[in-house]
Amino acid sequence: MATIDELKRLAAQLAHPSGEEGLRLAQMMEETNYGMTKQAWHALSVQPGQHVLELGHGNASHVTPFLAANSNVHYSGLEISTSMHQLAMQVNQASIVSGRADFRLYDGQEFPYPLASFSCIFAVNTIYFIDDPATFTTKLSGLLAKNGKLAFTFATKSFMEMLPFTAYGFNLYEQEDVLRFADPDVLTLHSIIRDKEMVLSKNGDEVEREFVTIVWSKI
Ligand SMILES: C[S@@+](CC[C@H](N)C(=O)[O-])C[C@H]1O[C@@H](n2cnc3c(N)ncnc32)[C@H](O)[C@@H]1O
Incomplete structure (x- = not known):
């Protein structure tokens, strides 16, 4: 059984992975969360010629396969974690060199892009922070851009609150809470997708995770 300090440390690493521990955790997150990331990408129905932004990409090993399956799409990744930013650039070096992907680091406040830069924006397991x-x-x-799509993918509060580390620094939401984040004068609801999958918890047990993707369209 983990101590409170261990749980706090894990929660802090999930919010902002760093160092060797962050790199190990990133690998585990990518494997555990790939289904959620795929759901976000599919929910956006990314089209050729579009420019996609992801916030909180972690190690980003999903990016090269996504770009391979979607010709003429450009991906931008934005992180607050220097470790994730550097790792993502290593993992996706070929896509960066070929001009199909770029990665930037920011302070979590001021986005380093001009207004109306993207056709699609998504964030998976990041809204908690x-x-x-x-x-x-x-x-x-x-x-x-006008008619662009925004997707948040997250595990439900009722699932997340069963995980002991989420007591430390996580903000947990149900679908109806996240729906309230959008200003209806700017974003109109496009779709909601709910799914369940069996995943390995941090202590090695199989648990059923319920997760949601909410997609809005820019008016
Ligand atoms: C729990 S991890 C999820 C990583 C990946 N999306 C996944 O689902 O496996 C959360 C990630 O979001 C990043 N993050 C936290 N706050 C952020 C923010 N304000 N903007 C962008 N990324 C952020 C963290 O550095 C971390 O890599």
């Missing part, structure tokens, strides 16, 4: 998600959602909608 945003202090003011309604303001964050509004700022993100400014980065979308």
Whole structure:
């Protein structure tokens, strides 16, 4: 059984992976969360010629296969974690060199892109760590071009609160909470996808995780 300090340490690493421990955790997250990331990508129905932004990409080993399956799409990745930023650039070096992907680091506040830069924006398992998600959602909608899509993919509060580390620094939500983040004058609801899958918990047990992708369209 993990101590409170161990749980706090794990929660802090999930919010902002760093060092050797962060790199190990990133590998584990990519394997455990690939189904959620795939759901977000599919929910956006990314089209040729589009420019996609992901926030909180972790190690980003999903990016090269996604780009291989979607010709003429450009991917931009944005992180607050220097370790994840550097790892993502190593993992996706070929896509960067071929001009199909770029990665940037920021302070979690000021987005380093001009308004209306993207056709699609998504974030998977990242919304838990945003202090003011309604303001964050509004700022993100400014980065979308007209008719662009924004997707948040997250595991439900009822599932997440069973995991002991989420007591430390996680903000947990049900679908109806996340729906309220969007300003209806700017974003209109496009779709909601719910799914369940069996995943390995951090202590090695199989658990059923319920997760949701909410997609809005920029008016
Ligand atoms: C739990 S991990 C999820 C990683 C990956 N998306 C996944 O589902 O496996 C959360 C990630 O979001 C990043 N993150 C946290 N706050 C962020 C923010 N404000 N903007 C961008 N990334 C952020 C963290 O550095 C971390 O890599």
